[in-house]
Amino acid sequence: MSGRLRDVARDHVSVAVAPALQPRRRDPFEASGAIPVARGFSLATPDLRDGCVELADPRPVESLRLETPEPEPRHDSQLDSPVAWTALHETLALRTADDVEFIDLTDAVLALVGRHRLVSGFVNVQTRHTTTAIVLNEAEPLLLDDFRRTLERVAPRLWGYAHDDFRRRRHVAPAERVNGHAHCRALVLPGSASINVADGALCLGRWQRVLFVELDGGQRREVSVALVGLSSRRGEEESA
8 A cells, every 4th residue: 555645435424544654652552552453454543632533643634623512591490509518318207008009109208308409419228127128110099909919920928938937037126027928029129229310300201200118117217318419509598
């Protein structure tokens, strides 16, 4: 091949290929300062200047300009007020009644976001029990019945579970519940859910709800909620 510069056009983008072009600055990943593309050929390391990517060879070549989109304007956003970094914890206490129960926590979690003026960040909702779960799903009543039947097929209540054989188990707590099925059901469900927060609202889909799943009710239960992100100080300024 001759030493003349050859332009290879693909999809309207021109890529300059030449034998052993030497870049102005060394590539930290290549001792030779070039990225090999084929035997006997190399592609010079790009040099970023004034928003353009240019090959370092001093001879004129077609440059590829980087198009940077303009940021979308924000109107009437809580971010217009002073904000502060927030990382805090809350506990939700509840009492379940049924053996298998779905409790909608969405409004309670949203209330915590509003109370602490969380503007942007995330909320992590975690159960503190091994026979419960946290899921993001739809709270339609017939669908919840489908969930119950599905869980029964996954781990039927009347199966013989070694966990329920108190003669074989060690360290059995007083008033221990027969709940091997509940532990096995919890095994296939998540114990927590992380929900993004933007402009003070939970980033949930149209039908998504934050559901606490009871698998061994009824009992007193606790849910750990962590809120992390930027919180607005607008209310503090107004009350000051």
